[in-house]
Amino acid sequence: MLSPKARRLTQLLARLPGVGEKTAQRYLLYLLTSGTEVARELGEELARLPETLRPCVRCGNIAEVEHPNEDAVCAICRDGKRDGHLLCVVARVHDLVAIERAGSMRGRYFVLGKLLSPLEGIGPEELPLAQLVARIREDDVREIIVATPPSVDGEATALLLKRELGRELGDSALTVTRIASGVPHGGDLEFADPITMGRALSGRQKL
């Protein structure tokens, strides 16, 4: 049986995504027995977290903060070599990281933080549309790449962005594009699932 303090810590650890009761207990026992140095360091870093890392005020990516009172701006938004006229809209920071890993995105990002999903109580007013429009005007963005996931909610959000941006910035020179969906590189076609294969066919390009 765990003591009340140990149980409280286990419950806190179990609130992390992907961590259940048993894993939380394993983490706790490790930190108590062989990982006391890790526990101390982790505790200090976690306590300082709000002063060291925060969402970027421009795009929502994770940003490192040097001084407690400054605005958090991420490395991508600071990078002068990025094309400021090209803005990629993603649902979550995870998606931004995945696109960055590919290394071929030369513009900047805007993280929505959520998708339109009335079944989960998320309506259009929950989406940071005003911030996105402000960002487009400020940076004179010419192209928006909508990279929300190809789920029902992701598609609805993409359609909503297209309509809202058209309404707000109707006569500007803004182009709104959607990422393609298709078969993965280097794989055999036979391993593509039927939906991906169907999309690859309907989105085919002229040679």
Next chain:
Amino acid sequence: MSDVPVLRELAVRELQVRSFRNIARADLVFGERFNVLSGDNGQGKTNLLEALYTVATSRSFRATRPGELVQHDGEVASVRASVEESGDLREQQVGLRAGARQVKIDGKRPSTLADYAVRTPAVIFHPGEVSLSMGAGSERRRLLDRLSLYLDPSSMAELESYGRALRSRQKTLETRGTSAPELGEWEALAVRHGLAVMRARARAAEPLGRMATLAFARIGAPDLTLDIRYAPGAPVDEDTYLAALAARRESDRHRGSAHVGPHRDDLSLLLDGRPVRGVASQGQHRAIVLSLKSAEVQVVGESRGVHPLLLLDDVSSELDPARTEALFSFLRDQAGQIFLTTTRKELIATGSTASRVDFRVQNGTLERTS
């Protein structure tokens, strides 16, 4: 069709059932043709058929939630089958618990559930299916969707996406009113996925209807013609469909569901040109159901290239002697593996005893008796 396709053999060799409904544990070796499960009512005969159907297709023909299949005092149910398809053995496994279902083929998870669901085709005949002919459209839509899975593997995902888009539209109507601008987005997506569902069902309805008409001519009344047509629940033209949704927002909000869409699809069944729901007798309804089921066997078998497993739950109790004989004559003509439940095994006329294996089912335990 002029040339009859050659179908490969498919059979469940062994089955292991754990904590599935009232069956705590069963380890069975089946015969390759007729397997007759007999016992009194409430002993677990249907549960065993359900375990077979679940390990074959990943789904039950009764429960909608995986947790309902778990034995009352258990947490996890599992069914494992070794399946032989034209000489090659594979192992299929389904694990079930409240809110979760896990499937494996030869120890590996398939890429999608739809992929698993079509590996070992099984067709169930059970007494509740008389609603295929007499009841509302839901059973007929489910029949079309089972077939669609074989003809168009993306149909399951399209149906799920359609449902989500439609529920999102309804929720938006209820919480934000009929002029919320994002209704346009949800309606566009409902139409996009709804049209895909309707295309898949139309593709399934064509061979189903053709084969059921032929089957009815054999087992129903020879002087009557059964005609089956897909009746889509929405306009098949995209713009007309979109306009129909947009025009009825107010009334859809009040009635709590959309008045157009494939959730209102049906198969229209006509006897000599008249809807069966008004004109058919009890016996004719049963003959229509049998025709639809034998057409399902054919469509599934031909699209997958194997003889489907046939599962018959207490069917002879529903039929008069003449139609029972017609059913067994149909079954003897089917080359595949067959599982039957009955309270009176002497009524099951399977022909030669060499191709028949008998099991006794009592209080959740099973025992081979021949």
